Amino acid sequence: MQTQIPEKDPKLFWTLFWSTFQLSAFTFGGGYVIVPLMRKRFVEGLGWIDENEMIDLIAIAQSSPGPIAVNASIIIGYRIAGISGALCTILGTVLPPLIILSLISLVYTAFRDNEIVSVVMNCMQAGVAAVICDVVITMAQGILKLKKALPIIIMFLAFIGQAVFGINVILIILICGVIGALNYLHETKQQEDRKK
DSSP states (O other), rough: OOOOOOOHHHHHHHHHHHHHHEEOOOOOOOHHHHHHHHHIIIIIIIIOOOHHHHHHHHHHHHHHOHHHHHHHHHHHHHHHHHHHHHHHHHHHHHHHHHHHHHHHHHHHHHHHOOOOHHHHHHHHHHHHHHHHHHHHHHHHHHHHTTOOOOHHHHHHHHHHHHHHOOOOOHHHHHHHHHHHHHHHHHHHHHHHHHHH
């Protein structure tokens, strides 16, 4: 799929800001919930990023320190419109929680003790679980479509390592990064040998 990013004009920056603002304002359940929505907006909706690149950007966002939603916003904004784009997307991502939490803090005690709010939050957890399952399935399908053995094996081993053995996610990401770097060096060396 060919991606087309429009010229860097005020409309582009407004679209970046407004897209991330809406995603952040109406997404409950943490950063992993916003990932499939970002994918839907920037890959399917706007067509500014292709599927494989989005998977790479999310992997970078996940392995970087800080909240994944903010990291992903920065990377996507930078990819689309440089530093100005990153500033627009980070502002769009952090403003809604800042506004909402500021308002909630004013009436925290009443909000905390409200049974309706408690029930609503508990029900939202089911929706959050469904969205996270969707992003896992979508990203796994992207890896399976590559039809390369190494990424598929790494995906399954990483899942088993975390789900079954409880290996720290940071360690898994670092190991996967090292394997990816070694694989890249091996493939590059093979290409150079073929040219000779």
